[in-house]
Amino acid sequence: MQCKDIEIVLEQEGLEPLPPEAREHLAECRECRSYVADITSLVDAAHKLPSEIAPPERVWISLRAQLEAEGIIRTPADPVAVEKASWWDSMRAFFGNRVMATAMVGILIAAAAVFEIRKDKVGENTSPTQETVHTVQAPTQALPSSNQTSNQTSNQKLTSAPSESSAPAEFAGTAQALNDQEPVATGMLLTSRSPIDASLRDNLKKVNEFIAECEHHLKEHPQDELTREYLSAAYQQKAELLSAIIERARSIN
Amino acid sequence: MCLQMMGIIPAWSRTQLKRSVLPVLGAALFVWSAAPAQAAGTGQRVERKFSVTGRPVVVIHNVANGRIEIKSWKNAEVDVLGTQSSNKIGFDIEQAGDRIDVTANVLDAAAQPLELEANLQLTVPEETELQLKTETGLIYVEQVTGDMKLESYAGDVHLKEVSGYIIVKTTGGSLVCGQCAGKLDFSSISGNAQILQPQLNNVNLMTTTGNILFDGEFVRTGLYSMKSGRGLVEVRFSSNDSFDLKAQTSTGTVDNQAAAFLKPDTHGVKHIYSNLTHGFFGTVGKGLAKVELSSYSGTIRIMRRD
Numbered sequence: 001m002q003c004k005d006i007e008i009v010l011e012q013e014g015l016e017p018l019p020p021e022a023r024e025h026l027a028e029c030r031e032c033r034s035y036v037a038d039i040t041s042l043v044d045a046a047h048k049l050p051s052e053i054a055p056p057e058r059v060w061i062s063l064r065a066q067l068e069a070e071g072i073i074r075t076p077a078d079p080v081a082v083e084k085a086s087w088w089d090s091m092r093a094f095f096g097n098r099v100m101a102t103a104m105v106g107i108l109i110a111a112a113a114v115f116e117i118r119k120d121k122v123g124e125n126t127s128p129t130q131e132t133v134h135t136v137q138a139p140t141q142a143l144p145s146s147n148q149t150s151n152q153t154s155n156q157k158l159t160s161a162p163s164e165s166s167a168p169a170e171f172a173g174t175a176q177a178l179n180d181q182e183p184v185a186t187g188m189l190l191t192s193r194s195p196i197d198a199s200l201r202d203n204l205k206k207v208n209e210f211i212a213e214c215e216h217h218l219k220e221h222p223q224d225e226l227t228r229e230y231l232s233a234a235y236q237q238k239a240e241l242l243s244a245i246i247e248r249a250r251s252i253n
Numbered sequence: 254m255c256l257q258m259m260g261i262i263p264a265w266s267r268t269q270l271k272r273s274v275l276p277v278l279g280a281a282l283f284v285w286s287a288a289p290a291q292a293a294g295t296g297q298r299v300e301r302k303f304s305v306t307g308r309p310v311v312v313i314h315n316v317a318n319g320r321i322e323i324k325s326w327k328n329a330e331v332d333v334l335g336t337q338s339s340n341k342i343g344f345d346i347e348q349a350g351d352r353i354d355v356t357a358n359v360l361d362a363a364a365q366p367l368e369l370e371a372n373l374q375l376t377v378p379e380e381t382e383l384q385l386k387t388e389t390g391l392i393y394v395e396q397v398t399g400d401m402k403l404e405s406y407a408g409d410v411h412l413k414e415v416s417g418y419i420i421v422k423t424t425g426g427s428l429v430c431g432q433c434a435g436k437l438d439f440s441s442i443s444g445n446a447q448i449l450q451p452q453l454n455n456v457n458l459m460t461t462t463g464n465i466l467f468d469g470e471f472v473r474t475g476l477y478s479m480k481s482g483r484g485l486v487e488v489r490f491s492s493n494d495s496f497d498l499k500a501q502t503s504t505g506t507v508d509n510q511a512a513a514f515l516k517p518d519t520h521g522v523k524h525i526y527s528n529l530t531h532g533f534f535g536t537v538g539k540g541l542a543k544v545e546l547s548s549y550s551g552t553i554r555i556m557r558r559d
Binding site: 194195196199200202203206207210213214217221224226227230233234237241244248251 | 316318366388389406407424425440442443459461462480482483501502503504530547549550
């Protein structure tokens with residue numbers, strides 16, 4: 001048997017069991033032994049790979065946002081029952097084998113909520129971004145309850161995430177998924193004092209405020225396609241930001 | 254011998270000299286040699302050179318704080334110079350064919366921010382592809398031709414005389430692009446974008462709360478889209494430009510300082526104005542390029558430069 005025959009045998013019959021002629025050749029031929037060893041290690045490595053690699057959560061969120069924006073999929077008319085089920089499923093899937101991590105995140109969220117409430121009371125209205133909005137917006141378009149909304153949400157969440165019910169129907173699923181993911185991401189930042197994490201928190205707040213503003217506007221003007229485009233883009237940015245926060249926290253820890 | 258002759262030290266025997274002076278000299282030598290080693294620990298420097306054939310691809314991932322600076326030269330070599338503030342950061346630099354990978358890793362998660370500074374200075378062939386990712390600190394690229402993807406959380410991105418398909422993504426960092434050519438995609442949450450004297454034929458700028466300034470020429474047949482959620486979108490064009498312009502905002506304002514130079518669309522297209530947005534359509538010259546400006550609640554300003 002020649003070296004090329006070994007390749008044919010491997011191709012047709014696989015690694016085991018090798019015919020006696022092939023084994024005889026291998027006993028004499030160093031190159032073929034090395035070749036078979038390489039193939040064996042490759043097959044072993046392939047067996048160790050997971051059967052399916054799940055894409056990151058943000059891919060699904062972005063995909064969903066895009067499909068909803070294009071009107072290809074729509075949230076069911078009775079979203080409450082469906083949302084509850086999907087929310088539970090997604091939470092269960094996410095925290096599947098991370099019970100301890102979930103408990104820790106919960107504790108951190110509770111601690112941060114207390115911290116955040118105190119912080120917000122001090123500096124709620126000093127955001128330069130909000131000032132900019134008021135200077136460029138027509139008075140009638142300014143969010144009448146932006147401060148009120150922020151205060152309410154800050155009492156409930158770590159950041160001023162938009163309230164769950166204010167998202168337009170076609171974005172309800174996306175908004176819900178993002179709001180579910182947000183405490184996980186912000187919980188990971190709580191212990192950090194690095195300026196980068198502060199910047200990420202600040203930008204998350206800005207996106208949330210912008211989303212709330214667009215949602216509010218769309219409620220009053222549901223036909224405004226420009227606002228819809230901006231809202232869709234903001235959801236995508238939020239998904240990417242949450243994903244970046246989670247990835248960064250995991251890489252550090 | 255001289256000291257002895259000058260009477261500064263007594264005429265000791267050779268043995269006495271060995272016993273008393275040599276240990277002192279030895280200690281001094283030890284202290285002298287240890288001092289630079291300690292200094293190197295607080296400000297280490299790594300330099301590597303890689304020969305390349307063709308167009309190299311440089312991939313940098315800097316998780317530490319610091320600046321990434323990339324300039325070009327005529328040599329078919331990539332020179333990597335890394336400096337770090339402490340030994341709590343490690344550089345992994347490797348070459349795989351024409352790909353050069355540089356990674357700055359944090360070795361001690363408990364390190365203070367000041368200990369996590371790592372600056373990278375690269376000199377690359379003029380035609381080089383770049384993939385840079387950093388968290389904070391400036392990314393500066395000058396005179397490089399090739400596709401590039403530059404990502405940053407909080408750091409700014411400054412580009413000078415670069416060309417190719419340029420993708421810039423930041424969270425809070427701003428972009429300044431001077432004399433850039435080719436295609437540019439910029440997206441950010443709170444970062445600003447300044448495009449100065451460009452030769453870009455395809456531009457997509459999107460920021461949620463930042464401002465956008467485009468000061469330069471619109472290339473004929475070029476496509477330009479600039480969007481800011483809450484910020485200012487300002488465009489300064491020249492009298493030689495030729496483009497169709499669409500500007501619209503939901504709740505913001507349009508400040509058209511170039512109304513005298515804008516004609517109704519000359520291509521016979523009847524534009525439908527939405528009742529829900531403010532804005533206008535217009536044409537400068539023959540309307541060869543297409544420019545779309547929008548802002549949700551910010552200001553759109555159009556003005557002629559000359």
